[in-house]
Amino acid sequence: MGPARAQRLAAAGLSTIRDLIFHLPFRYEDRRGALAVSEAAAGAAATFRGRLVGLRRIRTRRRSFSLVRGFVEDASGRLPVVWFNRPYLVDQAAEAEEYLLHGPVRPAKGGGIELVNPSCERAEGGAVHGDRVAPVYPAAGKVGPAALRRIAAAVLAGVDLAGQSPETMPETVPEELLERHGLPPLGEALDSLHRPGADADVEALNGRRSPAHQRLIYGELLELQVALALRRRREEGGPRARRYRIGASLRRTLAGIPPFPLTGAQKRVVEEILADLAGPHPMHRLLQGDVGSGKTIVAALALAAALENGDQGAFMAPTELLAEQHHASLARLLGDRYRIVLLTGSAADAEAGRRRAELASGEARLAVGTHALFQEAVEFQRLGLAVIDEQHRFGVDQRGLLLRKGERPDLLVMTATPIPRSLALTAYGDLPVSTLDELPPGRSAVRTEALPASRRGEVYRRLRQAIAAGERAYVVAPLIEETGMSGGRDVASLAEVEARVREALAGFPVAAVHGRMLAAERERALRAFAAGEVRALVATTVIEVGLDVPEATWMVIESAERFGLAQLHQLRGRVGRGRGQAICVALHGRLTALARQRLEIFAATTDGFEIAERDLALRGPGDLLGTRQAGLPSLRVARLPEDWDWLVRARDDARELLARLDGEALGALQDKVTACASY
Numbered sequence: 001m002g003p004a005r006a007q008r009l010a011a012a013g014l015s016t017i018r019d020l021i022f023h024l025p026f027r028y029e030d031r032r033g034a035l036a037v038s039e040a041a042a043g044a045a046a047t048f049r050g051r052l053v054g055l056r057r058i059r060t061r062r063r064s065f066s067l068v069r070g071f072v073e074d075a076s077g078r079l080p081v082v083w084f085n086r087p088y089l090v091d092q093a094a095e096a097e098e099y100l101l102h103g104p105v106r107p108a109k110g111g112g113i114e115l116v117n118p119s120c121e122r123a124e125g126g127a128v129h130g131d132r133v134a135p136v137y138p139a140a141g142k143v144g145p146a147a148l149r150r151i152a153a154a155v156l157a158g159v160d161l162a163g164q165s166p167e168t169m170p171e172t173v174p175e176e177l178l179e180r181h182g183l184p185p186l187g188e189a190l191d192s193l194h195r196p197g198a199d200a201d202v203e204a205l206n207g208r209r210s211p212a213h214q215r216l217i218y219g220e221l222l223e224l225q226v227a228l229a230l231r232r233r234r235e236e237g238g239p240r241a242r243r244y245r246i247g248a249s250l251r252r253t254l255a256g257i258p259p260f261p262l263t264g265a266q267k268r269v270v271e272e273i274l275a276d277l278a279g280p281h282p283m284h285r286l287l288q289g290d291v292g293s294g295k296t297i298v299a300a301l302a303l304a305a306a307l308e309n310g311d312q313g314a315f316m317a318p319t320e321l322l323a324e325q326h327h328a329s330l331a332r333l334l335g336d337r338y339r340i341v342l343l344t345g346s347a348a349d350a351e352a353g354r355r356r357a358e359l360a361s362g363e364a365r366l367a368v369g370t371h372a373l374f375q376e377a378v379e380f381q382r383l384g385l386a387v388i389d390e391q392h393r394f395g396v397d398q399r400g401l402l403l404r405k406g407e408r409p410d411l412l413v414m415t416a417t418p419i420p421r422s423l424a425l426t427a428y429g430d431l432p433v434s435t436l437d438e439l440p441p442g443r444s445a446v447r448t449e450a451l452p453a454s455r456r457g458e459v460y461r462r463l464r465q466a467i468a469a470g471e472r473a474y475v476v477a478p479l480i481e482e483t484g485m486s487g488g489r490d491v492a493s494l495a496e497v498e499a500r501v502r503e504a505l506a507g508f509p510v511a512a513v514h515g516r517m518l519a520a521e522r523e524r525a526l527r528a529f530a531a532g533e534v535r536a537l538v539a540t541t542v543i544e545v546g547l548d549v550p551e552a553t554w555m556v557i558e559s560a561e562r563f564g565l566a567q568l569h570q571l572r573g574r575v576g577r578g579r580g581q582a583i584c585v586a587l588h589g590r591l592t593a594l595a596r597q598r599l600e601i602f603a604a605t606t607d608g609f610e611i612a613e614r615d616l617a618l619r620g621p622g623d624l625l626g627t628r629q630a631g632l633p634s635l636r637v638a639r640l641p642e643d644w645d646w647l648v649r650a651r652d653d654a655r656e657l658l659a660r661l662d663g664e665a666l667g668a669l670q671d672k673v674t675a676c677a678s679y
C-alpha cells in the first residue's frame with residue numbers, strides 16, 4: 001500500500017502484520033450463492049451480481065445526509081438500490097463493470113422492493129470475497145471497512161496462519177488445555193476468522209459462537225487469570241512474617257469494641273477475616289458491602305486483631321474528609337487502647353513529622369490517612385495490616401507502595417461499589433471476597449422519587465416542612481459553577497442551588513461545601529451539620545463517599561440526569577443511616593433515553609448489587625466503575641457477563657497451571673507479566 005494509507009493505519013494502531021491479524025472482523029456477510037435479481041424478495045440480506053445503472057444523487061433537506069439511487073441489473077431484470085451518504089459512488093461506478101452487492105432487501109416506500117445500503121465491490125479481479133462468507137472489519141481510524149477487507153485479504157494471503165509454524169503464530173495456550181476444551185489452535189482460529197471457509201457457519205460467526213471465537217475468548221481470559229494469579233503471589237510474597245494468635249482472650253477483647261450488636265453479616269465477615277489472619281499466608285481479601293452496611297467496624301476489628309498481636313495497622317481513605325472521619329470513628333472505637341495518628345497532606349510539617357516519628361518508633365500503633373501514607377518518609381516499625389477503603393479510588397501501584405512498608409503485611413481492601421460477580425473475577429481474579437449483604441437493624445429503605453425540575457417548588461416546600469419538623473437534609477448540585485460547557489441552562493450550579501435553598505429554607509441555618517474550599521472551612525461546615533447546628537448542607541459530590549451523619553434523612557439531588565447510576569446510589573447512601581424514614585428526591589431536567597432508564601432503576605431499587613448489575617447491562621463492563629477504575633482490563637473478544645462460563649474455566653485452569661510450576665519457572669513468568677488487571 002502507499003505511504004499515506006500506511007500512515008493512516010499506523011495512526012489507528014495498525015503498524016504490523018500482527019496488528020492486522022488481531023484486528024478482527026466483527027461481522028460476517030454471507031455472499032454464497034448470489035441471487036438473480038428476479039429472485040429478490042424482502043427479507044434477510046442477500047448478494048446480487050450485476051451492473052449498476054442509472055445512478056444519481058438525490059438532494060435531501062438535511063445537509064449532513066445524502067442519497068444515491070439507481071439499479072442493479074442482470075440478465076433477469078433490475079432492482080432499485082439506495083445508498084446513504086456515499087455520493088462518490090455516482091462518479092466511481094463504471095457502467096460496464098459487474099459488481100457484487102450485499103445488503104438487505106426491504107419494501108420500498110412507494111411500493112415494490114429495494115436493496116438498501118449494500119456493500120459494493122467490483123466482481124472481476126477486485127472482489128476478494130466474491131462467492132464466500134466475507135468478513136466485515138471495524139473501521140480503523142480513517143480507513144474504512146472495505147479498504148480493510150482488501151488489505152487484510154492481501155496481507156494475510158502471504159501469511160500461513162493455519163500452518164501452525166511457531167514462527168508464524170506462537171501458540172499461547174498449552175495443548176492439553178486446548179484439547180480439554182475442544183478448541184482449535186490460535187493460528188487456525190485466527191485464519192478461520194479472517195478467511196471463513198466455504199462451509200462456514202455464518203450464524204455462529206456472527207454470534208461469537210464459532211470454535212475460533214471460543215478459542216480467543218478462552219485464551220484471553222486465561223492470560224488474564226494467570227496474570228492476576230501471578231500478581232497476587234507476588235504481593236503475598238510467601239508465608240506471613242509472624243503468626244498471629246487468634247484465641248479466646250483476643251476474642252474477648254474484640255467483643256468489647258463495638259458499641260452495638262453486630263449484624264449477622266458483620267459477624268460472618270469478621271470470622272472470615274480472623275480465619276485468614278490465623279492462617280499461614282498473608283491475607284488478601286476484598287470486603288464489599290453496600291453503603292451503610294457497616295464496613296468500618298469490621299475493619300476496626302481486623303485492625304484490633306493485628307494490634308493485639310503486637311503489629312501496627314494502616315487505614316487508607318481516598319479523601320482528607322473521609323480520612324478525618326475514619327480517624328474520629330477509629331479513635332472512638334480503639335482510641336483508649338492504642339495510639340492512633342492521622343496523616344494527611346494538610347497537617348503542618350512539624351506536626352506531620354512528629355506523627356511519622358511516632359509511627360517509625362512504634363509508639364503510634366495505627367495510622368489513618370490519605371495518599372500521604374504512601375510517601376517514602378512514612379515508615380512503620382512493624383506494619384501488620386493495611387486496610388484500603390474505597391479501594392477503586394486507588395491504583396495498583398499505590399497499593400504496592402503501602403504493602404512494601406511492612407514485611408508481607410495482611411491486606412483488606414474495601415469497596416462500597418458492589419461489583420457484579422462476573423466483573424469481580426476479571427478485576428480481582430481469585431481474590432477472596434467477603435460480602436456484607438445485610439444492613440444494620442432499624443434501617444428502612446430510602447424512599448426515592450425521580451421528578452422533573454418543574455416540580456421543584458413543591459419539593460422544596462416539602463423539604464421546608466421536614467426541616468421545620470427537625471430533620472436534616474443534603475442538597476446535591478453537580479457542579480461548582482456554571483461552566484457553559486453543557487449549554488448551561490438545565491445544569492444547576494452550586495451557587496445557584498445554594499441561593500435557592502437559602503430562600504426556600506429562610507430562617508434555618510444552611511451551609512455549603514465543595515471540593516475547592518479550604519479543608520478547614522469545609523470541616524467546620526460538616527461538623528456544624530453533624531452537630532445539628534446547620535440543618536441543610538448544600539454540596540457537590542464531595543459528600544459522595546463515606547460521610548456518616550445518621551440524623552440526616554432528606555436528600556435532594558439537582559440535575560440528577562447528570563450523574564451515573566453508581567454515583568446516584570452512593571449519594572443516596574448518605575441518608576437512611578439512622579432510624580427515621582429517609583427520602584431522596586432526584587430532580588431532573590430533560591432526559592435522554594438512557595438517563596431516563598437510569599433514573600427509573602434508581603427509583604425502583606435501593607439494592608446496590610441489583611443497581612450494579614443493571615448498570616453493567618446499561619453501560620457495558622468497560623465503563624462500569626468509571627474511569628477511576630483504571631485497572632479493569634480491556635478485553636478484545638471476551639464479553640461479560642456473557643462469557644462467564646469461560647471465565648470460570650480460565651480461573652480454574654490458571655490455578656492448576658501455576659500450582660504445577662516450580663519456584664524458578666514461576667519467577668521467570670512473573671518477570672514477563674508486566675501489565676495486567678487491577679486488584
Ligand code: ADP
Nearest residue numbers: 260261262263291292293294295296297440548
Ligand atoms: P459503610 O459500610 O458505608 O462504610 P459505616 O461503617 O460507615 O458503613 O456504617 C454506617 C453506619 O452504621 C455508622 O453510623 C455505623 O456506626 C452504623 N453501624 C454499623 N454497624 C452497625 C450495627 N451492627 N448496628 C447499628 N449500627 C451500625
Ligand code: MG
Nearest residue numbers: 295296389546
Ligand atoms: Mg465507609
